[in-house]
Amino acid sequence: MFSDLWASIKSTSTPVSSMLRTLYLEMDPSMQALFLTLITLIASLYVLCKRKTLVGTKALPPGTFGWPLVGETFQFLFNNVDHFLQVRHKKYSSETFYTNIMGEPTVVLCGPGANKFVSTNESKLVKVWYMKTQRRFFDIPEHTHAAKPKQQGVSSAPVKILGILKPEGLSSYMGSKIGSIMHQHFMSHWEGKTEVKVYPLVKAFSLRLVCQFYLDLDQPKFATELESMYFGIYSVPVNFPGSTYSRALKAAAAIRKEIQFIIKEKIDALKKGQVVDGLLAHVVGAEQGGKYVPRLEISNVIMGLMNSTHIPIAITLAFMIKNIGQRPDIYHKIISEHADITKSKGSSTALDWDSILKLKYTWAVAQETMRLYPTAPGAFREAITDITYEGFTIPKGWKIYWSLIGINKNPNYFPEPESFDPSRFEGHFHAPYTWIPFGAGPRSCPGKDCTRFVIINFIHILITKFKWEAIFPDEKISGSLVPVPAEGISIRLHHL
Template sequence: MELLSLALLLAIVLPIALAIFAFRGRSDAGSNLPPGSFGWPVLGETVEFLFGKPEKFVGDRMKKYSPDIFKTSILGEKTAVICGPNGHKFIFTNEQKLFTSFRPHPMQRLFRSYTKAAAPPPPPAAGQPLKADVTQVIRTPGFFKPEALMRYLPKMDSISQQLLQTHWQGKDQVLVHPLSKTVTLTLACRFFLGIDNPERIARLVDHFDAITLGMHSIMSSFPGTIFYKAEKAATAIRKELVTVIKEKKAAMATGAPMQDILSHMIVATDPTGKFMPEAEIADKMMGLLVAGYSTVATAITFFMKYVGQSPDIYGKVLSEQMAVSKAKKEGELLDWDDLAKMKYSWNVLSEVMRLVPPLQGTFREVLADFTYAGYTVPKGWKVYWTVSTTNMNPEYFPNPEKFDPSRYDDGPVPPPYTYVPFGGGPRLCPGKEYARLAVLSFVHNVVKKFRWEVVVPEEKVLGDMMPTPEKGLPIRLHSH
């Protein structure tokens, strides 16, 4: 259906596109642009990027054009892909100087309030507060600081225990991926929204899957396409979130404490003292939930895959987690000090994220012409940053295909800017510590309860922006 819709789209826009493409080619003539190709009219190289493997797309062009930088056209944007550790460093150290954040057009359509954020807002007048936005709201109260997460860690531990008991206890064979999504969405809804209703959360899982796929897809609203399904899902989630917002406002009016991000977003104001409209709050909360959902679920899923296929590594993780457990009283939940004792488990997760990055990359918008590696990138272009230019490079990670957590032991560490699963610089993912706690609390409980075998060792992985095991990663459970 997706390919049929794409063919229809081409038939409609191709005559206009050829004229646009010809003009675009003339406008770029004579400039010292990076090597590469803009691909097809309008579509550019989007199809190869989305329907192939992004890391193969990037790797092939690094070999063909330049290991440092190449040009392409993705999702309707002229784009420079800057590669390697030097490229990572260049992007991270020039945030808000040469680059600002950019969300591809499919994201802008799905999270509608973000369409107004294409250009940075003007600075506020003296004495005025900054305009309320999602980054300000989550950073100002310090939701992702260790002292805040410290209070939330026992609840993460408790939720992981409950969900494993409900969904896996007493079963011989289960699917990992569905539970990983349920765990992460339950944690995100509790932390971001303050809701703890299993039935309500379960209804949202399929909608979040659709949105995650639609964020990097061709914007076609024909029924049956990926983007069409994503738009329908976004509408359903937005409706549910507006209901949650009304309930939260009513609870706050009776004196309920503000212990979640939604509560603080409700009371945030712009420089004139106006509150955010409910629809805009819903958009921003949906963006936060998506960010805290798919990446953590991916890390949990592929931890179960790789550790399930490596009995020796499983044994070391189990030994470490049992030592944590034995040092605690009966029924006592995890605390901050326990995380420092999970060093090997985090090394294992670091290796999982190297092999299967939960986030392939992100886009930036170019604020001013700049030169990199001898080539000029014009203002208004987009830059694509991706982990795939270093993660599988044998120069930085010997035997890169091998699952080897010992890479992160006390010996030689990967060179700077070669391993950056959470980005870097001013735009380092603010939820990095939240993700670490969410995954480690699950790991702690799953290895204490079970050992497991992967039923389909060579199971195909679908997609790369949201890596998904084709059969849901079936495993055979053995209770301790």
Template sequence: MELISTSFKMELWHLFLYCLAPVFIILVSGIWSFNPRYKNLPPGSFGWPLLGETIEFVSKPEMFVLDRMNKYSPDIFKTNILGEKMAVICGANGHKFLFTNGHTIFTPFLPYSMRKLFFSSAPGDFNLKKTVKEVKGAPGFLKPEALVKYVGKMDSITQQHMNTLWEGNDEVKAFSLAKSLTLALACRFFMGAEDPERVSRTISRFDAIKVGMHSVPWNFPGTNFHKACKAAAAVHQELMRVISEKKSAMARGEPVRDIVSHVIQASYGSDVEIAEQLMGTLVAGYSTVASLMTFVMKYVAERPDVYQKVLAEQQEVAASKKPGELLNWDDMQKMKYSWNVAREVLRLAPVIRGTFREVLSDFTYAGYTVPKGWKLYWTVDSTHMNPKHFRNPEKFDPSRYDEANDLPSYAFTPFGVGLRSCPAKEYSRLAVLAFVHNLVKKFRWEMVIPDEKIIGGLMPSPEQGLLIRLYHH
């Protein structure tokens, strides 16, 4: 009798699992998306309960946005990603609306996964407004006038990196070497750390954090988010040690030469808060710059004519230098074509696809209402590949950015616009140009795998690390 009863229970369970569970999920989805207070919400779907549309968004963010623009509206659509009800405002007009109303309708927002990784306090307890205000002081040290004195050191570190890790090799994995360089630069300028072992120990941890930033925040063993949390905790401890070392050095009267020392000196917060600020800065200064360097190599390798123009420009800069003389600020201003190449790379392979905001009060856009408390996602994907804004958008064409050509307003926004633009934009430009200058002076190159697959969704990278063959000049 017990056997029959158990068998019957199993049959009921299978019936529920295969027949009734889908119905249950559909019903819950209907409740999930129903909001009786607002009858004119943007078109779109919240997707599955809990998961929403996160998986589609993370895996193919560009297609996620473009498909929904075509299906629902070219101006705005609703979704649920990373556990948040969200409106995605699209197009150049949408960008203008977001960037010109930043102080009145929206406030900065980080999804749960990022808050958990970057902030040691409970994700629901920290004050992001306070944190953003505090961090505003640090970007002052990233402005052009402050970075002038760092150009020569950037050049020196890049030269040393090339001589040590590139010279003597016929083939290298470009992405791996770019990450090594950008982390060495970030550690030097943000933390004042030059110990190679300390830098190499940090690289694998930052890779795990990068993956976890945009993953589903399920914190149990085996998940990307769990690995990222462990890596973030280790980096946070390392940063706390750095801060303690800097305070001791400053107490001994040593000069202030790096950003963390400036932040300590200006009293931007407790040691924990400084470590949190530094964590986000390091992640941004490491992964995004490394990706940009890597994709510059990819696109230039595919276009010998572009390589020749970059080489000619950099040879002209080199010819104006005395033997052994390092690059300076004026040299960087002469590298206009090289930076136009990087800008076109940023259009085709954006290293930052977008950012998030929280809605402070109900507002209407394109005839639809977005409620207070919802989140907004701003993305370059709605404009960078749009033929309305860029002629032949699939074509790699650095001449788009010549002074004679007027780019459409708010269409090219790889670093944001105005007050909400990336504070590390100028630092990124200098690091990439120093890299390009030293690279083309020494080598020409070709890709070993011409059609190497690009993976990574929100933070793209070559599947095999961009294996390239080097030819010495």
């Protein structure tokens, strides 16, 4: 806290800060500590008084800002997110409450009404807001500005990517390679084994997949770096050696540097008329048409897609395989569903999108897995103007934590919420906006079809090769915001 305060004083150029800096430098070390303590106390009292004034003039929802400066950041980051929400929902008798997260006054919204409200008011009442970790890892300016004329082509990068991530693009482009990647993966890591740890294996598979799909790399890279960056997003942004944030910061820099090098190689090859492959090649191809697509912009988009694909797919596959192995009834229903597909497609050929859509029960199992083991806990927004929501006021400039999983275990929407029951997603649809693992509205995850494509293809090959059971059904789950199997999920394999 003191180091942050001193850094703020040093970086400010007002007369008051100059005077404080001069006084501080003239003090001996013991007096410097006392001086910073006094300044911190004054700053805390000021913040508290300001908060009381603000709370008194706005019809805020119930809540508390927590401790001065840090608020409830540590409770949010290091407690189970479900526990964090449930405790406050019970305390305030409301799914809407205010708090302080990351030093920002924040209103937490969850529930179907909140999901609809946020997703339908993008750019009208709310705008996306990135945490400091996200801004640093993906090099996002704190305050975005209008693009300069020569940068208008920046938008072409996401547009090109979205075309490939649509079902027809996945089948035509990804389908030609995913069968080969999966076949090699099972031959190398599953065949001939009687016991395996699932989580490390599916991480290795998803890493190979994203490196091939996004960068056209035959040999996977960034195993440690991508994992460090993913889990570093929800970390305290204090950069000291060995911290989660410090490791993630270094990882993001290393990934960006390597991707920019690969971008240069792709651009040079395109200019020479060479045929290049991979999603990245489609993005940088805009250069050939004379459009300006900054390499930093391209690398940030690719980093974001890799970050939202690699670990989430691995976690979902791991817990899905575990639950199938524990439930013979689920296993036999999946076997039955895949039987006709196997006869026509075989067990080592990637399924096309039409076949994916026929495997409705398998997708229901995946959906139930994502409900109980969510990999995207929520997203931040910022109020563009004073917002009235359910009779409360969300002041302009306040942050909104949109909890995507706030009702995943709410018995009002999911009876017996702790039980694993894929039938919840069979043959009917839930009420709108009750279950949104990929978000909703114009900023919903562009990779949702890709996730479905990969997960069902993987399960298809696995289910036609093996039967299995979990060795430790009661294995603990670690992680506060994102669930991770503590011991890797060991299963016993039976070859078919």
